[in-house]
Amino acid sequence: MDVLIVDDEKSIRDSTRIAIEAEGHYAEAVDCGKLALMRLKEDPADLVLLDLRLGDENGIDVLEAIKKLRPQTIVVLCTAYASVQTAVSAIQKGAFDYLEKPFTPEHLRGILARVQKQMKVEKELSHLQSEVATLKESASNSSPPLRFETEEPEMS
Secondary structure, three states: OEEEEEEHHHHHHHHHHHHHHOOOOOEEEEEEEHHHHHHHHHOOEEEEEEEEOOOOOOHHHHHHHHHOOOOOOOEEEEEOOOOOHHHHHHOOOOOOEEEEOOOOHHHHHHHHHHHHHHHHHHHHHHHHHHHHHHHHHHHHHHOOOOOOOOOOOOOO
């Protein structure tokens, strides 16, 4: 999985990146929303771990920009300033989940597992939707069903 960490605190960026890489994923870290959006324009990420407070930037605003740019990207908001109102707002704006700082490697592993499960479900759904579209197309392009008639009484 490709993970982008967006946090203005270097120690959190570094420790989170190390924990994600220890789980076998690729992780990249930036210190502001502007750099995160530039990175996402070039190359999508599967998951963005986004700090709520990024210096002068509001993480909710960055979340909205990410969802406009890459709607399929899963975003988890991280903050030391947790409140029910903020969590609800983040989810309403498209966040997948909300992770309260300080979080442990165990919490992070739990989030990564849930994100991987969600990605698998979305991939399967996309595949099934594609199959249904193909079946509909082939059904509409085929000739009407043949009507078989027989004079044999056993077949009627």
